[in-house]
Amino acid sequence: PVRVALAFPDVYEIGMSHLGLKILYKIINDIPYASAExxxxxxxxxxxQMREKNIPLCTLESNxxxxxxxxxxxxxxxxxxxxxxLSMLKLGGxxxxxxxRKIPPLIIAGGPCTVNPxxxxxxxxxxxxxxxxxxxxxxxxxxxxxxxxxxxxxYSLLHELSKIDGMYVPSIHGESSKIKRFFIKSLDNVPYxxxxxxxxxxxxxxxxNIEVSRGCSMGCRFCQAGIIYRPVRERSPENVLSxxxxxxxxxxxxxxxxTSLSAGDYTYLLYVIKNFNRLYKEKKIAISLPSLRVSSIxxxxxxxxKSVRKTGFTIAPEAGTDRLRRVxxxxxxxxxxxRAVDTLFKEGWQNLKLYFMIGLPTETQExxxxxxxxxxxxxxxxxxxxxxxxxxxxxxSPFIPKPHTPFQWLGQEDTEELKRKKEYLKKKLNRKNxxxxxxxxxxxxxxxxxxxxxxxxxxxxENAWKIGCYLDSWSDIFDFNKWQNAMDxxxxxxxxxxxxxxxxxxxxxxxxxxxxxxxxxxxxxxxKALQGETSIDCRKLCHNCGIYCNNIHKEExxxxxxENNYQIDFNIKAxxxxxxxxxxxxxxxxxYTSGILKYLSHLELIKLILxxxxxxxxxxxxxxGFHPRPKVSFGPPxxxxxxxxxxxxxxxxxxPF
Ligand code: SF4
Numbered sequence: 001p002v003r004v005a006l007a008f009p010d011v012y013e014i015g016m017s018h019l020g021l022k023i024l025y026k027i028i029n030d031i032p033y034a035s036a037e038x039x040x041x042x043x044x045x046x047x048x049q050m051r052e053k054n055i056p057l058c059t060l061e062s063n064x065x066x067x068x069x070x071x072x073x074x075x076x077x078x079x080x081x082x083x084x085x086l087s088m089l090k091l092g093g094x095x096x097x098x099x100x101r102k103i104p105p106l107i108i109a110g111g112p113c114t115v116n117p118x119x120x121x122x123x124x125x126x127x128x129x130x131x132x133x134x135x136x137x138x139x140x141x142x143x144x145x146x147x148x149x150x151x152x153x154x155y156s157l158l159h160e161l162s163k164i165d166g167m168y169v170p171s172i173h174g175e176s177s178k179i180k181r182f183f184i185k186s187l188d189n190v191p192y193x194x195x196x197x198x199x200x201x202x203x204x205x206x207x208x209n210i211e212v213s214r215g216c217s218m219g220c221r222f223c224q225a226g227i228i229y230r231p232v233r234e235r236s237p238e239n240v241l242s243x244x245x246x247x248x249x250x251x252x253x254x255x256x257x258x259t260s261l262s263a264g265d266y267t268y269l270l271y272v273i274k275n276f277n278r279l280y281k282e283k284k285i286a287i288s289l290p291s292l293r294v295s296s297i298x299x300x301x302x303x304x305x306k307s308v309r310k311t312g313f314t315i316a317p318e319a320g321t322d323r324l325r326r327v328x329x330x331x332x333x334x335x336x337x338x339r340a341v342d343t344l345f346k347e348g349w350q351n352l353k354l355y356f357m358i359g360l361p362t363e364t365q366e367x368x369x370x371x372x373x374x375x376x377x378x379x380x381x382x383x384x385x386x387x388x389x390x391x392x393x394x395x396x397s398p399f400i401p402k403p404h405t406p407f408q409w410l411g412q413e414d415t416e417e418l419k420r421k422k423e424y425l426k427k428k429l430n431r432k433n434x435x436x437x438x439x440x441x442x443x444x445x446x447x448x449x450x451x452x453x454x455x456x457x458x459x460x461x462e463n464a465w466k467i468g469c470y471l472d473s474w475s476d477i478f479d480f481n482k483w484q485n486a487m488d489x490x491x492x493x494x495x496x497x498x499x500x501x502x503x504x505x506x507x508x509x510x511x512x513x514x515x516x517x518x519x520x521x522x523x524x525x526x527x528k529a530l531q532g533e534t535s536i537d538c539r540k541l542c543h544n545c546g547i548y549c550n551n552i553h554k555e556e557x558x559x560x561x562x563e564n565n566y567q568i569d570f571n572i573k574a575x576x577x578x579x580x581x582x583x584x585x586x587x588x589x590x591x592y593t594s595g596i597l598k599y600l601s602h603l604e605l606i607k608l609i610l611x612x613x614x615x616x617x618x619x620x621x622x623x624x625g626f627h628p629r630p631k632v633s634f635g636p637p638x639x640x641x642x643x644x645x646x647x648x649x650x651x652x653x654x655x656p657f
Pocket of ligand 1: 217230231232538539541542543544545546547548549550
């Protein structure tokens with residue numbers, strides 16, 4: 001068989017929240033002659049111990065070192081994970097440079113960072129640009145044939161891999177070839193993981209994630225994802241609800257997130273949410289959505305979302321003035337924003353996250369002031385409706401002119417100026433007790449340099465890693481002094497890379513990748529931005545970006561009535577109010593925790609048992625009120641690391657059962 005290690009260059013809590021990993025895990029494990037396992041980066045203290053004691057990095061499933069696999073596939077979601085990739089290879093017993101390695105293992109990469117592959121090209125044998133669903137099967141098939149019928153030569157395998165659509169093989173393609181991003185035409189025709197692994201410990205997105213659509217048509221000019229995931233592909237509502245039904249049954253999750261780059265623009269959002277509530281409201285399964293566009297927030301949607309529980313809410317105005325929003329092509333006005341926050345707080349939300357960027361092209365001090373004023377509007381509106389505690393958190397991130405966007409020709413703003421703007425805003429916002437989620441400016445500088453870099457910057461990555469840089473996306477670990485040292489050693493200045501502006505006619509380091517969106521479109525958008533002109537949603541008017549997706553967008557069809565057969569069929573509906581105390585019973589269950597499970601915290605243990613109860617379809621009673629909770633009570637908590645041999649929990653269940 002072809003043994004694949006799916007490697008995520010960050011810790012378990014982050015990697016296990018990533019949908020792409022789950023999709024590939026399912027696809028590979030469904031191939032009869034292949035198997036997939038997972039491996040994550042150890043936290044810094046463990047990484048140190050492993051290095052000191054020569055303990056190899058192994059996969060979670062079979063505890064086998066990475067060197068023993070046929071393929072190790074890294075998911076590159078953010079540039080600050082590059083040094084972690086090198087550490088994981090080294091810990092796994094694998095030379096980190098492609099040219100110094102034998103195959104197996106074949107080291108490959110995928111994910112959004114690969115749209116500029118040159119900075120990382122020395123470390124990978126092959127890099128996939130675009131969607132992974134179909135390509136991964138081709139990669140494994142190619143490897144299988146090479147392993148069983150091939151000549152065992154490294155070049156033969158790489159040569160065959162280079163023929164796969166979207167595959168960049170650095171040793172064959174060099175720096176001048178053109179590689180076209182590969183994308184799937186429909187989400188409904190590719191597999192989706194409806195039996196994802198349910199983590200025992202808490203992870204950052206600890207819920208069931210259902211990708212309702214991929215791609216975005218709004219054309220925000222700073223957004224790389226908005227370009228590199230084009231065109232918009234929507235999952236059919238029947239498919240969404242079918243996946244929800246199967247996945248809930250298999251996992252026992254208590255919350256479902258409908259995810260997308262712009263979930264508010266999913267054609268069937270309201271329809272899906274209404275049907276979801278019809279099917280699962282009584283099971284107390286809550287809905288959450290990622291950040292919504294201002295224009296997509298409305299009363300009807302909010303009422304559906306809150307019908308079980310009010311999950312967190314995020315809006316990303318990105319800029320404070322209408323003028324700057326026109327520059328970046330954010331499609332809402334000041335009045336739209338006021339209406340959206342008014343609706344939100346009127347419906348009873350008490351938590352709101354607002355995201356802004358600083359250092360955007362053409363930004364002035366007036367725009368910075370407007371970030372404060374825009375935040376203040378939310379606070380004042382909240383106070384009108386809510387007497388108690390309101391938590392409005394403000395995220396401030398420096399703008400990075402990412403490759404393949406209309407702003408790709410610009411450099412990042414000067415670091416000192418970004419710091420000044422951030423401190424100014426922090427001071428003002430602190431006075432009003434906003435909670436602030438700030439982005440480290442030096443981390444952003446590094447991200448800009450690595451995302452806009454060429455092949456030369458790889459020696460900086462290597463040197464930074466050799467002097468101890470690791471898990472750089474964690475602000476409590478990130479050490480800019482070490483990067484500074486690496487700059488001194490290599491003579492490579494990240495400021496120069498981050499700030500470098502290009503002439504519109506120049507060849508860019510990332511031009512070897514063709515995302516499908518052509519440069520003429522990006523140039524037009526860039527010019528429009530500087531003139532403060534907007535481009536409307538391209539589902540309303542195609543701007544001929546080069547994707548030619550007219551044939552892909554589905555015709556608008558009225559959603560069909562969904563059958564009730566996706567329901568989890570509890571024998572008795574838990575919230576049936578006609579049931580009285582006489583219809584319930586208290587059941588005491590005994591359990592024990594030993595082995596590795598003794599390291600779970602009490603809260604993690606509770607979550608694990610509640611999910612098991614849901615999977616077993618035990619009809620538990622719930623508390624009434626705004627935040628219904630299952631009537632399950634546990635004994636006193638044990639310390640982490642202590643085995644419990646006679647543990648108990650009581651649950652109130654409906655009868656008969
Ligand atoms: S071809 Fe037109 S509709 Fe399709 S992504 Fe490009 S601009 Fe949008």
